[in-house]
Amino acid sequence: MEISYDCIYAVDWNVDIYPVANICTFPQESVDKVVDAMQSIQKKFLFGGNHMLCYYLGISQQEALHIKDYIENVDLPDGYKWSFGFFENEKQKLTLIIAVCELKTPFSDTIWQAFFEKDSFGNPSIGFSFRQGESEEPLTKYGEYRIQHKNNALVIEINGWLFAPTQINQLDIPNTQSITIRYVPICILEELYKPPFYQDLEVIVE
Structure with missing residues (x-):
C-alpha cells in the first residue's frame, strides 16, 4: 500500500x-455471564476496569477469529452489542479488542x-x-x-x-x-x- x-x-x-457499557449500569442479571465470557479466554488480557472492554495481548489473526466466534454466541441484553477490532504495537504484535457497546x-x-x-x-x-x-x-x-x-x-x-x-x-x-x-x-x-x-x-x- x-x-x-x-x-x-x-x-x-x-x-x-x-x-462502552459500564458494569455498574449494565443489566445486573447479565453482568456475570458477560464478564465471565470475556475473562474465560485463555490468553493474557487487560480488562477495562468498570468499562466492559477487553484487550487480548499477543494474538494471531486465527486465534482472534476463534475468540470472535465464541464471544458472538454470548447473548447480550437489548440495547447492547459486541464490537471487535485490532491494535498493533510498534513491534507489530497484535492485540484483539472486544467491547460491549451501548446502542x-x-x-x-x-x-x-x-x-x-x-x-x-x-x-x-x-x-x-x-x-x-x-x-x-x-x-x-x-x-x-x-x-x-x-x-x-x-x-x-x-x-x-x-x-x-x-x-x-x-x-x-x-x-x-x-x-x-x-x-x-x-x-x-x-x-x-x-x-x-x-x-x-x-x-x-x-
Whole structure:
C-alpha cells in the first residue's frame, strides 16, 4: 500500500461512536455471564476496569477469529452489542479488542475524505475530521456529543472495525477537531483507504 502524508484520500466510511457499557449500569442479571465470557479466554488480557472492554495481548489473526466466534454466541441484553477490532504495537504484535457497546446513544456520520498522520514510531495513523467540505453541522454535533458523554469511555467504529480509547487522539483545532487513530494494522488501513485524489476537498465531497 502506498501511503502519502501530503494528500487527501477519498474514502467511504460509516463512522459510529458508542459509549462502552459500564458494569455498574449494565443489566445486573447479565453482568456475570458477560464478564465471565470475556475473562474465560485463555490468553493474557487487560480488562477495562468498570468499562466492559477487553484487550487480548499477543494474538494471531486465527486465534482472534476463534475468540470472535465464541464471544458472538454470548447473548447480550437489548440495547447492547459486541464490537471487535485490532491494535498493533510498534513491534507489530497484535492485540484483539472486544467491547460491549451501548446502542441507545450512538453518534453516526459518513466520512468522504481522510488523510494519514505519522505516529511517534514513524507508522501511519488514520486521520479525519467530522468537518467534511463546507458543512460545520456534523462537527458541531460531534463536539456536543463529546461534552454529553465526557464521563463515558467512547469507542469508534469505522466500517465495522472497532478502535479503542487507547488508540484515539483528539486534536482540538478550532473548526476542525481532527481525530487520529494509532496502532492500526496495515491490513485494516488497506481496507479503509482508497487511492488518493488530489482535487479540492469540495470536489471530493460532491
